[in-house]
Amino acid sequence: MSILQMEQVSYQYAGSKKKVLKKINMAFEPGKLYVVVGRSGAGKSTLLALLSGLDLCTEGSMYYEGQDMKVLDRDAYRAKGIGVIFQGYNLLTNATALENIVLSMNISGSREKDKREYALRLLEKVGIDRDTAMRKVLKLSGGEQQRVGIARAIAHEPAIIIADEPTGNLDGDTEKNIMEILRSLAHDQGKCVIVVTHSKAVSKYADELWGLNAGNLVFLK
Numbered sequence: 001m002s003i004l005q006m007e008q009v010s011y012q013y014a015g016s017k018k019k020v021l022k023k024i025n026m027a028f029e030p031g032k033l034y035v036v037v038g039r040s041g042a043g044k045s046t047l048l049a050l051l052s053g054l055d056l057c058t059e060g061s062m063y064y065e066g067q068d069m070k071v072l073d074r075d076a077y078r079a080k081g082i083g084v085i086f087q088g089y090n091l092l093t094n095a096t097a098l099e100n101i102v103l104s105m106n107i108s109g110s111r112e113k114d115k116r117e118y119a120l121r122l123l124e125k126v127g128i129d130r131d132t133a134m135r136k137v138l139k140l141s142g143g144e145q146q147r148v149g150i151a152r153a154i155a156h157e158p159a160i161i162i163a164d165e166p167t168g169n170l171d172g173d174t175e176k177n178i179m180e181i182l183r184s185l186a187h188d189q190g191k192c193v194i195v196v197t198h199s200k201a202v203s204k205y206a207d208e209l210w211g212l213n214a215g216n217l218v219f220l221k
């Protein structure tokens, strides 16, 4: 049973004649790690904007848990349904790792009683110990920052995790680390994890590998 579905989805920017996504059919299931690989200009950012509910497709339909994205509350979808991980981490660098998570929990309206303890446990799960959690993000390595980024993305327990070039700034070993965490979120916690990247190296972690080429999404393996 898919959690997110795309049916004949096309996208055209306002004022442009070109379709940057072309009749995409795709069903994302829980418990799987999807990698979508595409070159610059292939339509990755556009696809991410649709998956994360920032924009609506101009043709076709998208469904989240069977509900048409055109009618569902996309603010609620963004706040509760998905967690997003960015290449540049997008953390508050002058705050500690712990503060980043707690702040994000406050913004998403978390009802957790002890947010601090919850955040510390979450950080531990992604390999950030309590000492590291107390340090300013500015003083953490890229790999550590991305772990914090992952903890933030999953703090509100979304069913879907969308990662935009999550290892773009990291070396090979750290990339492996981060991809293994993402894979474990899919396999051990049943999340639907979607990684969009131009990196072929990330492809090997995929349960399903898809290629985006000039707006066409094709199954690779």
Ligand SMILES: Nc1ncnc2c1ncn2[C@@H]1O[C@H](COP(=O)(O)OP(=O)(O)OP(=O)(O)O)[C@@H](O)[C@H]1O
Residues within 6 Å of the ligand: 013, 014, 016, 020, 038, 039, 040, 041, 042, 043, 044, 045, 046, 047, 198
């Ligand atoms: N606001 C816009 N108006 C018109 N065309 C756009 C707009 N934004 C992007 N495009 C075009 O849509 C196509 C896909 O762009 P998109 O940004 O989705 O690609 P991408 O795969 O994310 O590329 P990159 O990896 O370089 O960021 C490109 O041809 C781009 O020029």
